[in-house]
Amino acid sequence: MKVVHISTSDKGGAGIAAVRLHTALLSDGIESFLLTKLKSVNDIKNHFTLNPKSQLIFKLLDRIGITKKGSAAFTRNHLANRPAGFEYFSLPYSVIDIANHPLVISADIIHLHWVSDQFLDFASFFKKINKPVVWTLHDMNPFTGGCHHSDDCMGFTNSCLNCVQLKGTIDEGYADVILRYKQNALSKINPEKIKIIAPSHWLLNRSMQSLLFKPFQHKIIRNIIDGEKFILLDRIKSRIEFNLPLDKNIILFVANDIDNPRKGIVYLKQAMEFFPHAIVCGIGKNNSALDFKNFVDMGYITDANKLASLYNAVDVFVLPSLAENFPNTICESLLCGTPVVGFNIGGIPELININNGRLAVYKDVASLVSSIEEIFDNPEKFSRMEIRNVALKMFDTYDVVKNHLEVYNSF
Numbered sequence: 001m002k003v004v005h006i007s008t009s010d011k012g013g014a015g016i017a018a019v020r021l022h023t024a025l026l027s028d029g030i031e032s033f034l035l036t037k038l039k040s041v042n043d044i045k046n047h048f049t050l051n052p053k054s055q056l057i058f059k060l061l062d063r064i065g066i067t068k069k070g071s072a073a074f075t076r077n078h079l080a081n082r083p084a085g086f087e088y089f090s091l092p093y094s095v096i097d098i099a100n101h102p103l104v105i106s107a108d109i110i111h112l113h114w115v116s117d118q119f120l121d122f123a124s125f126f127k128k129i130n131k132p133v134v135w136t137l138h139d140m141n142p143f144t145g146g147c148h149h150s151d152d153c154m155g156f157t158n159s160c161l162n163c164v165q166l167k168g169t170i171d172e173g174y175a176d177v178i179l180r181y182k183q184n185a186l187s188k189i190n191p192e193k194i195k196i197i198a199p200s201h202w203l204l205n206r207s208m209q210s211l212l213f214k215p216f217q218h219k220i221i222r223n224i225i226d227g228e229k230f231i232l233l234d235r236i237k238s239r240i241e242f243n244l245p246l247d248k249n250i251i252l253f254v255a256n257d258i259d260n261p262r263k264g265i266v267y268l269k270q271a272m273e274f275f276p277h278a279i280v281c282g283i284g285k286n287n288s289a290l291d292f293k294n295f296v297d298m299g300y301i302t303d304a305n306k307l308a309s310l311y312n313a314v315d316v317f318v319l320p321s322l323a324e325n326f327p328n329t330i331c332e333s334l335l336c337g338t339p340v341v342g343f344n345i346g347g348i349p350e351l352i353n354i355n356n357g358r359l360a361v362y363k364d365v366a367s368l369v370s371s372i373e374e375i376f377d378n379p380e381k382f383s384r385m386e387i388r389n390v391a392l393k394m395f396d397t398y399d400v401v402k403n404h405l406e407v408y409n410s411f
Helices: 012-027 052-063 072-078 102-106 122-128 174-186 201-209 235-241 265-272 304-313 328-335 365-377 384-394 397-409
Strands: 002-007 031-036 047-049 109-112 133-136 194-198 217-220 250-254 279-283 295-299 316-319 340-343 357-360
Touching (some): 002 012, 002 102, 012 328, 012 397, 031 102, 201 217, 250 304, 279 304, 316 328
Parallel strands (some): 002 031, 002 109, 031 047, 109 133, 194 217, 250 279, 250 316, 316 340
16 A cells, blocks of 8 residues: 655644654555655655746746736736635645656555645646545635635635625635636545545544545544653753753743744633743744743754753743644643643643643633633642653554554545
């Protein structure tokens, strides 16, 4: 069985999840390959990117501003004047035809992951593909009219006309055009040839309600989290490693895009006013612009061992996001035995319980404060060893691989 995983990138939450699955399948003796548009990691076995000619065409179209459908310039022009405050919005076009790639042509199973950002062209791909396709969802975009998080909008179940996220753009009804375009593209493939995987029940339920994906079979399979790298370590030694004080409460958060309102940084900042003596550590890009009191900018960390040590160094990991599917960061923190606080939204409640953290009321700063405070004041309620042991069972690599193989073999 030859499985080809297709992902726009090999980094970010979705890219890392794809790489981990690909690597685990290889370890299990499966002939697995990874095809990405962007490559930032050079030591992944059987990892391929687009051929140089395709990459050159892609870059030239964008550089000279040709607005051919599928180019980045086309996307920018079409979404010009889009209101601020919304997350990524992407169009299902690409100037590159993935279906013609030799890896895809030779595959027995095609496994799609996060394929936005002008990587997958719906029309050409589903017209040419006549083999099993597995699609792991990492957000809502595959089945919406372009948005990656629809907030309270349920337009993806029927019609995306009058999209609030496209107010002021060239065509405010364009989300519905995209929805119909995707629907027409998917009609070219036998519904029994596509199976959908979601890491959370929340995202699975959204997908099963959608106009585009409700005809397809769905299955819950959690992402792989490396329990051999994210481990229990000595907290004092970890704090010394990062030059963090030994006698202070320490909070950790991760935000690679602090300007994205959905990351909820404003709520964490308000909450931290109630903890004037606590240290706040932030992982991500451009976090130095934040003006938290007692803030330590940890920069952008990709090394799993260093991340594990930092999770171990802190008292609590806080994820104030307003929209999440299956946050890898929560899983990593739990494997390191560190309790988590997050809002009761999306797939977060499926990961946090009374023994490993606290769920705060959505957008409620007072609830966020009391949740953090309870962990600070009652560390004995949160056994690091027990938190890790439960997480190991939840994210067991063997079970994840076994469940994927069952899907692959079910075609």
